[in-house]
Amino acid sequence: MDSGVKTQQLIFVYPGDLATPTGGYAYDRRIIHGLTQLGWQVELLSLGDGFPYPSQEVITSARQLLLHLKPGIPIVMDGLALGVLPEIVAELSLSHCVIALIHHPLAFETGISTDQAAAFKASEALALSCVKQVVVNSPTTAKQVSQFLGVQSGNIELILPGTDRQAIKNRSEEVFKQSDGRLHLLSVGSVIHRKGFDVLLEALYPLIALPWMLSIAGDITRDPFAYQQLEKNIVRFGLQDRVRVLGAVTEEHLENLYCQADVFVLASRFEGYGMAYAEAIARGIPVIGTNAGAIADTVPANAGLLVPPDDVRSLTIALQRMIQDEECRLALSQGASEVAALQTTWEDSSKRFSEVLSRFVGC
Structure with missing residues (x-):
């Protein structure tokens, strides 16, 4: 019997392999798990390898994958991919509510050239200007996204990583x-x-x-x-x-x-x-x-x-x-x-993420 309760659906977009053993991917995995435990139906979508330096073939494939997604379902997109696909994000945002998940600005990666850092900054700033919401993992990242990438502070949500x-x-x-x-x-x-x-x-x-x-x-x-x-x-x-x-x-x-x-x-x-x-x-x-x-x-x-x-x-x-x-x-x-004893738990982080996503259900 129909309970009248609408299933909460989400599309979670990320580059490469979700099992990659890094802090950023671990955050993604734990949030996805937590949201599933809270009743969200999460569709996972990998855009392929090579980010943040995707080949033209990967970019073309990503465009096809993203622009054929069913409308009306919010999309969370990991910043490692989102930041280098500004034109696709701009087009996607015309039909979907896109929420960016930023672990740290791409231009702040060490060991890259000044020109590459400038290119990352311009690309990521453009992509973020098109999204409905930006989720960040720390007060420092929130400040950088606002001051360095030009996102209004009112559009930034801080959700700390948890621990067990x-x-x-x-x-x-x-x-x-x-x-x-x-x-x-x-x-x-x-x-x-x-x-x-x-x-x-x-x-x-x-x-x-x-x-x-x-x-x-x-x-x-x-x-x-x-x-x-x-x-x-x-x-x-x-x-x-x-x-x-x-x-x-x-x-x-x-x-x-x-x-x-x-x-x-x-x-x-x-x-x-x-x-x-x-x-x-x-x-x-x-x-x-x-x-x-x-x-x-x-x-x-x-x-x-x-x-x-x-x-x-x-x-x-x-x-x-x-x-x-x-x-x-x-x-x-x-x-x-x-x-x-005072650290945020993954349950806390997932509940907060769920609250943010709930604003965009059916958008």
């Missing part, structure tokens, strides 16, 4: 933790220029006499040059017995790495939010990071030590302090646990 409270419980329960007399450092992130692994190894080299071990978990295929540089630096600094490059790992493996970690460290040159930092804090792990982008919002002073990006000496000092000063580690671990 269960992770905190798992951390506090008795877990078998291997002990080999060394401090276990964990770094989670794709091996790309922006994540600063070159800086991290250079900062660790002067501390080779101290007892530490570093595990790096993250995709090694996205930036071949950065990965080659990482492997060369491991040999150059004689760290073959100190640094493990694990590549992309399963969620179960990653959880085990967090459980074994004494300190989380990531020397990012920029983050739109920094989900890996937040995940470490959720587990009560003290953090070493930089103050670039939104990281200072994600890592409060009582949960970690932050240094300027690309500042090798300051990072070495922070690492040395964390490795040698047990009181410092314990205090920051306690601080991280206190921050974790």
Whole structure:
């Protein structure tokens, strides 16, 4: 029997493979899962590979896919694709309510030329001028989207990434933790220029006499040059017995790495939010990071030590302090646990996203 309740439908558009192990894709996956749990019928649509540098063939295919979507259903489009398809977004917006999901402005990616950054800025600003709503993941990204890309603040909704409270419980329960007399450092992130692994190894080299071990978990295929540089630096600094490059790992493996970690460290040159930092804090792990982008919002002073990006000496000092000063580690671990209790959950984030989308049902 017809209950009279209209099914809430949504089309979620993204580039590449939704299973890609990055923070942005993880955000997408968790929001999609949360919306499904809340009763949304979510249609997934991948626009293909190569973003944010799609081939003409991919662009042509994306246009056909998008412009043949059924009208009347809101479309959420990940900014990694939306930002480089302004003409298609403009045409699509004539028949659909398009909601942009921005993890960070494309022009803020590090390691790109000035000309490429300018092209990204112009393209993304044009695309965003056509959408009904912009969803961002941090106050820093909200500010950048407004001031840098010209979006009116009234059209921006902040929906923070969540964490799993269960992770905190798992951390506090008795877990078998291997002990080999060394401090276990964990770094989670794709091996790309922006994540600063070159800086991290250079900062660790002067501390080779101290007892530490570093595990790096993250995709090694996205930036071949950065990965080659990482492997060369491991040999150059004689760290073959100190640094493990694990590549992309399963969620179960990653959880085990967090459980074994004494300190989380990531020397990012920029983050739109920094989900890996937040995940470490959720587990009560003290953090070493930089103050670039939104990281200072994600890592409060009582949960970690932050240094300027690309500042090798300051990072070495922070690492040395964390490795040698047990009181410092314990205090920051306690601080991280206190921050974790206040973190947004994925259920909270999904409910907020649902509220935003509800405005556009049937548009």
